[in-house]
Amino acid sequence: MSDVPAAIARDVAILRSTVTAWRAAGARIALVPTMGALHEGHLSLVATAKARADRVILSIFVNPAQFAPSEDFGAYPRSFAQDVAAFTAAGGDLVFAPEIAEVYPAGFATKVSLAGPATAGLEDKFRPDHFAGVATVVAKLLIMAKPDFAVFGEKYYQQLAVIRQMARDLNLEPEIVGAPTVRAEDGLALSSRNVYLTPQERGTAPLLHAALEQCRQAIASGVAVDAAVAKAQATLAAAGFAVDYVAARHAETLAPLVSAADGPIRLLVAARLGTTRLIDNIAA
Numbered sequence: 001m002s003d004v005p006a007a008i009a010r011d012v013a014i015l016r017s018t019v020t021a022w023r024a025a026g027a028r029i030a031l032v033p034t035m036g037a038l039h040e041g042h043l044s045l046v047a048t049a050k051a052r053a054d055r056v057i058l059s060i061f062v063n064p065a066q067f068a069p070s071e072d073f074g075a076y077p078r079s080f081a082q083d084v085a086a087f088t089a090a091g092g093d094l095v096f097a098p099e100i101a102e103v104y105p106a107g108f109a110t111k112v113s114l115a116g117p118a119t120a121g122l123e124d125k126f127r128p129d130h131f132a133g134v135a136t137v138v139a140k141l142l143i144m145a146k147p148d149f150a151v152f153g154e155k156y157y158q159q160l161a162v163i164r165q166m167a168r169d170l171n172l173e174p175e176i177v178g179a180p181t182v183r184a185e186d187g188l189a190l191s192s193r194n195v196y197l198t199p200q201e202r203g204t205a206p207l208l209h210a211a212l213e214q215c216r217q218a219i220a221s222g223v224a225v226d227a228a229v230a231k232a233q234a235t236l237a238a239a240g241f242a243v244d245y246v247a248a249r250h251a252e253t254l255a256p257l258v259s260a261a262d263g264p265i266r267l268l269v270a271a272r273l274g275t276t277r278l279i280d281n282i283a284a
Contacts, residue, residue, distance in 0.1 A: 006088045008095045012144050015096050019146055027054035031147035033138060036060040037077040038086050041182040041190035045151045046090045048179040053148065058087045059096040059141055061103060066133030077192055096145065103140060112136045117161035120254035122268060126244055134159060135166050142174050149175035155189050157266060157281040161254055189280045196276045204239055205273055208280050211235045212267045216284040219260050241271040251283065
């Protein structure tokens with residue numbers, strides 16, 4: 001807990017000069033990349049960072065490169081003052097909040113090209129350009145801030161796998177640290193999107209996690225992977241979800257699995273409830 005407001009850097013020069021001073025003092029530095037609209041899940045990433053670092057940077061940047069033309073970039077929730085206050089209360093040190101032109105200046109013409117986990121047929125099937133936008137901005141943030149490590153939530157598991165692969169392939173120095181999904185008491189994974197659920201939908205939403213748990217238990221008891229996944233999908237559809245996918249994948253590569261022996265297994269789901277698209281995943 002801190003009463004001193006976190007510093008705010010709007011450009012790369014200030015970010016780098018601050019990091020340079022911290023390094024000169026021997027500090028270990030963490031980066032927590034976000035698009036803002038912070039909730040307890042984000043703050044758990046800050047706590048993970050603080051447990052391992054002397055200084056913590058939170059980036060707040062609503063990245064236009066990861067929004068498809070059909071997605072409303074302008075409607076993404078923004079709560080900068082509240083975010084800075086929450087980060088300050090969590091003991092954070094610096095907010096990096098650049099304008100779009102600072103990240104993508106005039107003439108910007110480069111994008112990270114991806115394969116592997118980014119082409120697993122999960123989120124990429126529904127948002128084909130999304131991960132290229134994510135990977136490009138994350139690569140830039142890692143290069144700009146030069147942290148010792150960066151923390152990402154396991155809630156968006158495919159994104160975490162994509163970023164880990166990219167960091168390895170491009171020899172980016174920061175370690176990529178995954179932090180466990182934070183859940184409400186009823187099991188629903190915390191998300192900025194949850195505010196769009198109606199009260200009735202909010203009551204149904206925890207079934208997403210429950211279906212994954214039932215799938216995990218079925219596989220552990222010897223039920224064939226395909227049968228367990230099909231049962232989970234049917235359960236969600238019967239509850240009113242429009243299911244995009246329920247999948248059992250290799251936890252590291254996200255490659256499809258033939259049997260439980262091909263593991264370790266990660267179970268992943270994406271489904272719409274009303275107008276709100278929800279994702280979740282668990283280890284199996």
